[in-house]
Amino acid sequence: MTGRPTLAVVGATGAVGTVLLTILSQRADIWGEIRLIASPRSAGRKLAVRGEEVEVVALTEDAFDGVDVALFDVPAEVAERWAPVAAARGAVVVDNSAAFRTDADVPLVVPEVNPHAARRRPRGIVSSPHCTTLSMIVALGALHAEFGLRELVVSSYQAVSGAGRAGVETLRRQLSLVAGTELGTGPGDVRRAVGDDTGPFPEPVALNVVPWAGTLCDDGWSSEEMALRDESRKVLGLPRLPVAVTCVRVPVVTAHSLTVHARFEDEVTVDRAREILATAPGVVLYDDPAAGEFPTPADVVGTDPAWVGRVRRALDDPTALELFVCGDNLRKGAALNTAQIAELVAAEASFTAP
Amino acid sequence: MTGRPTLAVVGATGAVGTVLLTILSQRADIWGEIRLIASPRSAGRKLAVRGEEVEVVALTEDAFDGVDVALFDVPAEVAERWAPVAAARGAVVVDNSAAFRTDADVPLVVPEVNPHAARRRPRGIVSSPHCTTLSMIVALGALHAEFGLRELVVSSYQAVSGAGRAGVETLRRQLSLVAGTELGTGPGDVRRAVGDDTGPFPEPVALNVVPWAGTLCDDGWSSEEMALRDESRKVLGLPRLPVAVTCVRVPVVTAHSLTVHARFEDEVTVDRAREILATAPGVVLYDDPAAGEFPTPADVVGTDPAWVGRVRRALDDPTALELFVCGDNLRKGAALNTAQIAELVAAEASFTAP
Numbered sequence: 001m002t003g004r005p006t007l008a009v010v011g012a013t014g015a016v017g018t019v020l021l022t023i024l025s026q027r028a029d030i031w032g033e034i035r036l037i038a039s040p041r042s043a044g045r046k047l048a049v050r051g052e053e054v055e056v057v058a059l060t061e062d063a064f065d066g067v068d069v070a071l072f073d074v075p076a077e078v079a080e081r082w083a084p085v086a087a088a089r090g091a092v093v094v095d096n097s098a099a100f101r102t103d104a105d106v107p108l109v110v111p112e113v114n115p116h117a118a119r120r121r122p123r124g125i126v127s128s129p130h131c132t133t134l135s136m137i138v139a140l141g142a143l144h145a146e147f148g149l150r151e152l153v154v155s156s157y158q159a160v161s162g163a164g165r166a167g168v169e170t171l172r173r174q175l176s177l178v179a180g181t182e183l184g185t186g187p188g189d190v191r192r193a194v195g196d197d198t199g200p201f202p203e204p205v206a207l208n209v210v211p212w213a214g215t216l217c218d219d220g221w222s223s224e225e226m227a228l229r230d231e232s233r234k235v236l237g238l239p240r241l242p243v244a245v246t247c248v249r250v251p252v253v254t255a256h257s258l259t260v261h262a263r264f265e266d267e268v269t270v271d272r273a274r275e276i277l278a279t280a281p282g283v284v285l286y287d288d289p290a291a292g293e294f295p296t297p298a299d300v301v302g303t304d305p306a307w308v309g310r311v312r313r314a315l316d317d318p319t320a321l322e323l324f325v326c327g328d329n330l331r332k333g334a335a336l337n338t339a340q341i342a343e344l345v346a347a348e349a350s351f352t353a354p
Numbered sequence: 355m356t357g358r359p360t361l362a363v364v365g366a367t368g369a370v371g372t373v374l375l376t377i378l379s380q381r382a383d384i385w386g387e388i389r390l391i392a393s394p395r396s397a398g399r400k401l402a403v404r405g406e407e408v409e410v411v412a413l414t415e416d417a418f419d420g421v422d423v424a425l426f427d428v429p430a431e432v433a434e435r436w437a438p439v440a441a442a443r444g445a446v447v448v449d450n451s452a453a454f455r456t457d458a459d460v461p462l463v464v465p466e467v468n469p470h471a472a473r474r475r476p477r478g479i480v481s482s483p484h485c486t487t488l489s490m491i492v493a494l495g496a497l498h499a500e501f502g503l504r505e506l507v508v509s510s511y512q513a514v515s516g517a518g519r520a521g522v523e524t525l526r527r528q529l530s531l532v533a534g535t536e537l538g539t540g541p542g543d544v545r546r547a548v549g550d551d552t553g554p555f556p557e558p559v560a561l562n563v564v565p566w567a568g569t570l571c572d573d574g575w576s577s578e579e580m581a582l583r584d585e586s587r588k589v590l591g592l593p594r595l596p597v598a599v600t601c602v603r604v605p606v607v608t609a610h611s612l613t614v615h616a617r618f619e620d621e622v623t624v625d626r627a628r629e630i631l632a633t634a635p636g637v638v639l640y641d642d643p644a645a646g647e648f649p650t651p652a653d654v655v656g657t658d659p660a661w662v663g664r665v666r667r668a669l670d671d672p673t674a675l676e677l678f679v680c681g682d683n684l685r686k687g688a689a690l691n692t693a694q695i696a697e698l699v700a701a702e703a704s705f706t707a708p
Binding site for chain 1: 556
């Protein structure tokens with residue numbers, strides 16, 4: 001490649017694609033052409049990126065001609081079909097779907113944690129983790145590098161935008177029906193008020209929390225719980241790390257939160273943990289309960305870092321830390337991480353040579 | 355005592371007191387007089403219990419004359435002053451505040467778990483646990499009896515009514531301000547919309563989750579986290595049980611939820627755990643994800659049992675179970691448990707003798 005690399009955004013009109021165009025407009029501009037690709041019915045639409053209107057082209061084989069890096073923000077079945085097509089045309093694919101996350105020949109990359117992994121990509125594809133994993137893994141990666149992680153017990157408080165635009169619309173519709181009422185005090189009264197259309201969720205999410213995310217796997221586990229376990233292991237390079245997790249949806253629009261009980265090889269101190277978190281790239285330590293400071297989704301939405309608060313050492317185990325972590329599931333949890341991976345790939349010597 | 359015992363309800367006009375009068379009207383009627391006691395400014399009001407109007411009397415020493423069992427649903431500082439007064443007049447006090455929960459001479463009782471403990475009460479006072487502890491402890495007590503508990507890691511999803519009427523009013527007011535808007539997508543937009551009055555919470559609770567409940571203790575722990583640890587140990591009779599917990603407030607009106615990672619002495623099976631939970635008194639097993647069945651607060655609010663779902667064995671530890679537990683924090687979490695303790699005390703031979 002000579003000159004600046006060409007970036008393609010596949011799925012440019014979707015929820016994550018929209019955030020990605022904003023992020024690409026805000027970050028240091030290393031790209032030559034940015035090509036916007038979407039389904040044929042979106043072709044011809046014009047979207048703003050880097051302050052310019054760019055016309056969306058239809059997803060075809062030829063759309064990848066001359067593309068150096070292709071970011072895929074599309075459903076897994078679309079990625080499964082089209083990522084190999086883009087790779088065969090010479091593009092490095094950065095995929096944000098679940099299609100390749102567990103593929104041994106596809107690295108799963110978080111640039112702050114395992115940037116080196118992006119260099120070995122026999123299929124020409126690099127995968128980005130699920131938003132729930134991403135909301136906590138940057139902070140955990142920093143602590144693991146110092147203390148050596150031995151076990152994780154995690155509970156999530158996942159925002160509805162993790163289920164896409166339909167999730168947001170469902171919460172907003174339900175909130176309009178329950179606000180100003182006395183609902184939430186009798187069995188099933190919320191369900192009767194919001195009706196049978198619970199959108200992408202199995203239960204009403206307004207005035208409620210729903211202990212389910214994803215599809216049913218073996219032994220009662222949900223797919224998002226399995227993903228958080230498998231992806232944490234892969235990103236951290238700890239294939240046998242014990243990970244226990246329960247995923248729960250909460251009535252928050254955007255920004256996932258997680259409680260984390262992390263056990264390490266040796267004794268930990270809160271002071272050292274705080275030093276690590278305060279200086280780790282991509283992490284903001286916001287932790288002063290006496291001053292009312294701890295992250296909440298409403299405060300961190302729209303920002304890039306993983307916010308960490310409530311840092312405590314377990315009272316009964318000097319090797320374990322308790323954390324509360326918040327991150328924007330559409331930014332670092334999706335669009336931002338793929339943009340960072342694309343920049344990492346573009347910065348490789350083989351790419352930047354004239 | 356001859357005939358039916360006299361029950362006093364102290365704090366009859368409060369949030370928990372109101373639920374208690376409903377519960378007393380629904381349960382088997384073992385009481386003679388039910389005397390309603392409240393602050394002097396509420397004296398003279400009439401409240402319905404067992405289908406009759408009863409006039410509230412003011413809290414004085416004489417108000418306890420002839421009382422056999424006195425249920426206290428008042429702030430801790432009121433209980434601290436008045437519970438010993440009632441006990442000195444010969445009443446057995448059942449206190450629902452934090453005033454005596456850690457007192458070695460005051461038993462902390464959950465009738466399904468440690469009914470025997472209520473018999474040793476040197477101060478004439480029996481204490482009822484905090485609502486968050488109560489929402490999970492009945493299920494855990496049943497599993498502990500079979501498997502022997504060794505460690506708990508817990509995260510809470512606590513309803514706003516755990517912070518009293520002010521908590522409910524705060525959520526309702528905030529919901530009216532955010533419903534029908536596009537809020538929840540930019541940093542701090544919810545906070546600006548709801549204003550500085552966040553009621554009993556340190557942050558907005560609508561479209562948000564807040565990782566804080568109670569007051570600040572040593573080393574960054576909150577008082578409700580310490581309470582859940584201390585009370586679980588006391589009720590289960592396991593004074594050195596390792597308990598790691600993070601308490602989080604969610605925008606739910608009533609019914610607390612908790613994720614529980616429970617490690618036991620020996621290997622556990624999901625089948626046996628389900629058998630235990632399906633037959634344990636005070637527990638409902640509601641756990642069939644394939645049929646969309648797991649408890650949520652909106653479904654269980656207004657009911658008495660602890661609802662348990664998402665029962666899984668930890669994938670990496672055959673001695674650990676994962677659970678999602680929901681319970682009404684005003685019923686079993688407060689009023690119901692005190693009513694059950696009162697019934698337990700009244701059923702003692704020394705009480706029921708003619």
